[in-house]
Amino acid sequence: MISARQQGYLYVGVTMLIWGGFAITSRLNVAWHISAWDITALRFGLAFCILFPILLYQKDTAFLWQRKPFILAMIGGVVYCVSTYSAFLFAPAAHGAIFLNGLLPLCTATAAYVLYRQPFERDTWISLVIMLSSILGMSVLMYQSTGSGFGLGDVLFFCSAICWGVFTVLLKQWGLSAWHAMSSVAIWSALVYIPIYLLFLPKHLDAAEPIHLLMQTLFHGILVVIVATLSYIEAIKRLGAFKAGSIVTLAPFIAAVIAVPVLGEPLSTAMILGLIGMVVGALQPWRWIGRKDSLERALDQKVQSDHSSKP
16 A cells, blocks of 8 residues: 555646646647647537536536536636637747746736735745746847747736636635536536537638547546546645645646657747746745645644643
8 A cells, every 4th residue: 555645646747747748739739730729629528528427427416507616617617728729829838838837826826816815925926026037038038039029829828827826716715626626617618618619610620630639639638627637636635735736837847848859849048047937936946945745734733632632
């Protein structure tokens, strides 16, 4: 039997592989001629076909007809996916690591302040300074080398980070379970998006190879929507939110480096500066020194409780 901590690292590894693969496969959509509209429909369509029958069998559909699951699905499902997949059509994977995953901690903290007036901690302010400085330095270097700054893809990545930050705060505040949150996002996103897609949005499914469509549908519909969500939640339970979240955040940055040989994407000095700044700002390595995660604190409290209860 492996320990709870080892299980936590196993779940982190699974989540990192999927999140890193998300950036690579989303960028492959460009080469494989799969549009953002198409992959979003395929993703939610497959997840719906898997999850809704399970909920019907379990007679566990009452939570779907509430306001909160619907709002979560629109923000963390439809809007997030469309903006993210569209962004990868205009910008390389390294930009996604910087403007989407790198800015997620900042956008989450900002959303918590705007929605529930949760003040910024000292470490959040430090991260904010590091991230903004990195983006400023990156923009200066990009302008000097190319004569232009950021593009539409970067703006879409930033919008995606805002959506996921709001989604994370609402999910934590409203207290939905991982299963209900995942199911409601997949099901409501499919119910709302797919009819709009079929009636009004452009379709380019005939431009892609069937094997490519199958690969992307399986990866995004099962691994990203279902497996990664559950593995991430299980990792948090065993390692604590800070440690699990910090480690998993590295996945997209690793994917950005892998994209150089795999996708032939350049990694300029400006991108390297942005990646380093976002890694430092997101991970906040100074907080690891002497910091215990929630699991360690719980064990310490249990030991103290046992000692105090002894005669």
